[in-house]
Amino acid sequence: MSESPEKPAGRPVVLTCAQPTGRLHLGNYLGAVLNWGRMQDDHDCYFGIVDQHAITVPTVPAELRDNTYSCLAQYVACGLDPARSRLFVQSHVLGHTELAWILGCLCPLGQLERMTQFKDKSRKQQSVDSGLLFYPVLMAADILLYNAALVPVGDDQKQHLELARDLAQKFNHRYSETFCIPEPFLSKVGSRIMSLQDPGAKMSKSDPNHAATVFITDRPEDVRRKIMSAVTDSGAEVRSGPDKPGVTNLLSIMSACTGRPVAALESEFAGRGYGDFKKAVADAVIATLDPVRVRYDELIKDKPELSRILKAGAEQAQATAFRTLSKVHRKVGFVERPR
Numbered sequence: 001m002s003e004s005p006e007k008p009a010g011r012p013v014v015l016t017c018a019q020p021t022g023r024l025h026l027g028n029y030l031g032a033v034l035n036w037g038r039m040q041d042d043h044d045c046y047f048g049i050v051d052q053h054a055i056t057v058p059t060v061p062a063e064l065r066d067n068t069y070s071c072l073a074q075y076v077a078c079g080l081d082p083a084r085s086r087l088f089v090q091s092h093v094l095g096h097t098e099l100a101w102i103l104g105c106l107c108p109l110g111q112l113e114r115m116t117q118f119k120d121k122s123r124k125q126q127s128v129d130s131g132l133l134f135y136p137v138l139m140a141a142d143i144l145l146y147n148a149a150l151v152p153v154g155d156d157q158k159q160h161l162e163l164a165r166d167l168a169q170k171f172n173h174r175y176s177e178t179f180c181i182p183e184p185f186l187s188k189v190g191s192r193i194m195s196l197q198d199p200g201a202k203m204s205k206s207d208p209n210h211a212a213t214v215f216i217t218d219r220p221e222d223v224r225r226k227i228m229s230a231v232t233d234s235g236a237e238v239r240s241g242p243d244k245p246g247v248t249n250l251l252s253i254m255s256a257c258t259g260r261p262v263a264a265l266e267s268e269f270a271g272r273g274y275g276d277f278k279k280a281v282a283d284a285v286i287a288t289l290d291p292v293r294v295r296y297d298e299l300i301k302d303k304p305e306l307s308r309i310l311k312a313g314a315e316q317a318q319a320t321a322f323r324t325l326s327k328v329h330r331k332v333g334f335v336e337r338p339r
């Protein structure tokens with residue numbers, strides 16, 4: 001008789017992983033991290049900083065280490081709360097690569113070669129290491145190790161989540177019910193924030209035009225300068241619409257920062273022109289980001305505190321990981337590890 005799949009006791013388990021790749025921007029904050037923070041109220045959250053994924057492309061070791069601390073400090077400053085959630089670094093928890101190996105033994109090579117992200121990334125490199133190909137299997141292991149029911153994913157990760165679902169189903173079918181099948185979590189509130197210099201493109205950390213992206217650790221004077229120089233549209237009317245991509249973007253930024261509907265902002269700024277409007281947008285963004293920056297500045301100087309958070313997160317995540325792994329080993333037929 002098959003066992004029922006592992007169900008999280010009580011609140012649904014959510015897993016979010018992000019690579020430690022430098023500074024978060026306003027798009028990451030308003031479109032993703034803010035929602036992850038809200039999920040802590042009614043979900044059992046795991047937030048992983050996935051350094052093992054980061055080395056699938058060439059990285060500078062000292063930068064990876066600094067970025068890992070910085071990523072942690074930014075997440076905590078944004079409201080991911082180590083007292084309520086598990087914030088951990090992937091390489092601190094034994095089991096991610098171990099489970100990835102076992103899942104890899106169920107994963108046809110062709111399925112990995114067809115992954116859009118692998119095709120895109122490998123096209124840009126002269127020689128391709130197998131870690132890049134295997135990346136989605138490691139991601140499946142990240143998710144299944146914690147029996148996550150929900151995984152917030154952007155468009156670029158949907159195909160990888162589909163693979164995690166496939167592998168979970170395959171494992172359950174071959175060895176009996178073990179994993180719950182993770183669902184994508186598409187948040188209801190969430191804004192797609194566009195570049196301040198080209199409202200046709202998403203705001204991105206890699207934009208070479210520094211005026212296009214507001215980072216969460218930018219000083220208030222830099223935030224103001226970037227917002228004041230944001231591209232607007234012809235005409236002086238503050239309203240949203242397809243003919244006004246620049247103003248629409250600023251309206252949705254202001255709406256996300258203040259919690260006020262776009263329509264209310266349009267009425268407030270009717271007949272007042274772009275100058276007044278941009279000043280108000282800058283004030284709203286500064287009011288939102290300033291506490292985040294102040295907290296980040298404190299935390300990044302406090303290595304003992306960051307290490308304490310990482311230790312607690314790793315211990316909690318490890319307890320879950322070991323439970324899953326020992327169950328998986330038993331199902332696969334590995335002899336129980338002598339104690």
Ligand code: AMP
Pocket residue numbers: 018027028029030031032033153154155191192193194202203204205
């Ligand atoms: P990335 O920086 O691409 O690794 O994305 C991290 C998270 O932030 C993902 O959930 C993305 O969907 C989200 N994100 C990235 N850029 C934006 C943006 N410009 N607007 C809204 N959400 C974004």
